[in-house]
Amino acid sequence: MAEHPTPETAEIPAAARVRVLLYGDVDLNVMDGSAIWLPSMAETLTRAGAEVHVQLKAEERRDLLTAPLRALDGVTVLEARPRAGQNSMEPARAATVLAEADERERYDVVLVRGIHMCSELAERHAFPGRLWSYVTEFGYVAGEFSSSRQETIGAIAAASRLMLAQTPQARAVLEAMVPAAAGRTEILSPMVPDEVRPVERSAEHAAGPLRMIYTGKFAHDWHTDKMPAILEHLTEAGVEARLTMVGDKVHREPKRSGWASRMRTLLNADMPGFEWTGALSRVESMDRMAHSDVSLGWRAPRLDLSLEISTKVLESCALGVPPLVNRTTIHEELLGTDYPLFIDALRDDAEAIARRLQGVQERLPELSAHVLAAAEPYRMTARAEALRGYFARLGLLDQAPAAGTLSADAGQHASPQAGESGAAQSADAQNAEAVSVSPRRTRVVVAGHDLKFAGELVDMLRDDPSVELRLDHWSTLHKHDESASTKLIDWADVVVCEWAGPNAVWYSKHKRPGQRLVVRLHMFELRGGWLENIDTDAVDALVTVSGLYRDLTREHMAIDPAKVTVIPNAVSVADLDRPGLPDRRYRLGLVGIVPLRKRLDRAVDLLEALRRHDDRFTLHIRGRMPWEYAHEWRKPLQREGYLDLFARIGGSDLREVVAFEPFGADMGTWLTKIGWVLSPSTTESFHLAPAEGMVSGAVPLVWQRPGAVGVFGEDFVVPDTEAAAERVLAAVADDEQYGRLSDLSRQRVQGYDERAVAALWHAALFPAAAS
The missing domain is CATH 3.40.50.2000 (Glycogen Phosphorylase B;)
Structure with missing residues (x-):
């Protein structure tokens, strides 16, 4: 793993870097994929130009993962602070610790992994406009999306600035099942370090035994108890082979009495060609994999509908070691439909897998080059560039695009996803405590009966640190809480009326001197009988959605034509740019x-x-x-x-x-x-x-x-x-x-x-x- 910033990161002044607080609801004392994710994420964020503070969940008992994490430039490790008598922080305690860290440092992004942790933060309305939630538990397997889980993740999405999904398939399910996630979900695929490359292999190695390896947790659905049988069948077929198994986390499997005990017996068995190494550091583990010929990723059929892509599979590919994996849509997209090391999870057993390995033994150098190419989009440099795009989308990096070639008088409502995102997060915007700054923040009210088209506007205002935002949500086109609106107009510096409806009539009649009033007209309002009741002298700017409606508004309303302008309502290129x-x-x-x-x-x-x-x-x-x-x-x-x-x-x-x-x-x-x-x-x-x-x-x-x-x-x-x-x-x-x-x-x-x-x-x- 890199111990120095990349040249691109080194060019970014420290003061200009995005400040990220990173927390994973994972124990770094346990070597598994979810734990490995945390240091990988921290390194990728630094390559994207971030200064990263990593909050640990558990007290350190060993440093297989934390030592390399501490060695990263641009990363600060914050010690776990569990309650007395505990070794790790439960979500409520972790939420308090994160809030205290933010009080000291004021981060731009708080990136959190884990459904229970994200749910705790959502309930607290924590880090409004800055929370990035990475929830992998919403249905590791498609079809397991229960109504209660849907409700939980909906609340998380409503409280988050961004939701993160590992694959396009996971994003599609998330957006379909949780409307609040649509328009704010980005892909956060696993990443492998650029430095993870194939090792030079000697001619003796190439002519030697077939070296298989498994790294990770030992669990029933991962078929780790069946993998030694592959070695036995190869040996019986006259193929010289070796099997190395790396890791020490054996699942208890409460529904399968005795399974964990049998797994440990297998690991300790004296079998020719078999080695169990126990836990290794990430560097040592990948070194063992780099010197192997095939990695094993055989899983139970029910996991074929997984919405994730295994970090271990990507690491294997990045090392030029062909993985043996179940045939799934995600794996086909990664490796191609004709990849010869796919397993039919319903039909293939250890003997069939042994025959498949024997059949491709001579093609391993060709397959090595193939999987190496497949891993390139998942290297940290590529993933860091994607993260920089997400930072830019939220205004954390100055990469906003110039206006394009479409007519400047074009435009209409924002994407329904973006609109629902803004409306869903309005409670956070209203509940957010003001930050004491000098001069005081500009106070803005957005008022209207239907804010689904105002998503990009609400997001822009919420993301602006110089703005304090409140919403006046009218119950219908004509009905509102007049006492609440009166308090808001007394408070506001700027009022935006979404729709030129009765809300615009009321605010134009009650506008204070020195206050700015901006009204947006879509289309149907031109037929509204209330339109002539708007005090157009009190309106500072009337925004229309296209040049056509700018001209129609000037014809139908008694208003200074110079006040009528066009602002195209936005589409989210960052969200909708999908293959x-x-x-x-x-x-x-x-x-x-x-x-x-x-x-x-x-x-x-x-x-x-x-x-x-x-x-x-x-x-x-x-x-x-x-x-x-x-x-x-x-x-x-x-x-x-x-x-x-x-x-x-x-x-x-x-x-x-x-x-x-x-x-x-x-x-x-x-x-x-x-x-x-x-x-x-x-x-x-x-x-x-x-x-x-x-x-x-x-x-x-x-x-x-x-x-x-x-x-x-x-x-x-x-x-x-x-x-x-x-x-x-x-x-x-x-x-x-x-x-x-x-x-x-x-x-x-x-x-x-x-x-x-x-x-x-x-x-x-x-x-x-x-x-």
Whole structure:
């Protein structure tokens, strides 16, 4: 492990480094994967430009992991402080110790691993806006996500600035099951040190016995009791072989009486070619693995649905040692579908595994090069760069992107994920104690009945250390607690009215001298009878979501045109930039079909036209059904229009290729399977879904309507359905053409990135600071 900062880290002045308090609910006296994670995480954070304080959970009884941790530049180790008579800190005690450390140092990020620890911090509303929660226990195996666990993790997500998931699969499940996690979940995959490399092997070694190794805990579902049998079958087949097992943590297995005792007997057995080393330091353990030919990762079938990727598997690959592992989706993505050392967990036994190893013995040098390449994205340098991106996303590093090439008057609401994130965390923002600074922080109130589109704004304000934020959440468009609003307007320096509704009327009538009032108008407000009651002289800035609505607002309201401006509501490039799935170009996506002006009929027409040429096309419709909107379903023309459309789909072969998918916050995952995001509406203030899809390389297909070109540019706007079909068929027939459109989508959407939009909001709210 590196004992010095990388050149990139060394260039960052100490004062400019992100200050991180790191805690894992793990005992570093026990050598296993979760314990090894803590020093690896600390080192990766330092490479990302952080100053790291690691709080230990347990008193040190040995220093196999803590000694290398203390040797890292940029890392300070804080001793465990358990209660009297205990060796380690339970979550309540650890939460108190972390809070005391933060009082002394004031960290930028508090990164915590472990569901019980994160739950304790969530209940305390600890570290608002700074808590990064890494919860691996939400379902180590997919399908074990109970309702109680869902509730617990939902509370953790609502209290966290970021949720961390080990793999894209884990993130997808987390976002689908816990809406509060959508829009704030980042990938924190295992990492291996750059210095972990294959050792030079002599010709004698290459011609010697087949060297197998297992490192880690000894547990029933890890099949450690069956591994010595592999050695026996190889020996019986005339293959000279060795098996080394490293570790000393034997699970008690309460449901399997006598298993732990039998495991210890096996470990102590006098078997030819077998060695049990006991616990080794991480360096010694990896040295043993580096001099092996194959690492063993055979597990029980129920773990095939695991949402994690083993650090041990990655370390083995980084050492050029091919791992023998169960065939799973995650392992196939890492090693390829034709990797020859996959185990069928339901069928293969020790004898079958021995035959497989014997069959690939001559290919081991080739497999070594293959797995070495697979490990490269997981090296600390690569993972540190990802962490720097997360720091930049939160404004902890100055890497905000410049405005992109989309029109400056384009924009609409923030991602539903981001909006729900901001609303879910509002309690933290209100409950956070003010930090004593000089001068005092600017007091900002955000007021409105529906804050789901204000997520990027709430996040920006919460992350700004110079701002103290409170929310005035109206119960409905027209109803609020007037006494609470009166206290807030007496307190605030700046008021933001989300929606130009009755909230804007009330605040414009009660604004104090010297106070700044900013109102955001989306679309429906232009039809509201209250609009003329807004005291526009009291409004300092009226923000609209697109150039079209800027112009309409100037026409419909008696307001100084100079006060009306455009701020595009953001998409989170950091969150939505995810690799697209294979064959996405044959999948059309439509988000939202209510009201009828969303023009589901155009999407169905397009699907029919495309399938006349290629039957691989499908249409995926996401969102609530029209009868879920009572005010729309009561309208006879609306209801009849939908019934006719559904009858058309159900009465033809389209019923097999149109998928109605429920509303959900996990748009990022859903969009990775969509190649074309449709916007067939006759009118929109913007239409968020195509912009969100563009981040992952999906291509927007926008029917011509007022304001469409100003939002998306001419490249993605078509005059009618026939032209849309021609566009799709031409691109699908030419890989390079679809690739160019996909790349252009990614490029164009950068102007809506949440960091670029945050800069515009900052200028609107705090013009003195901007000047």
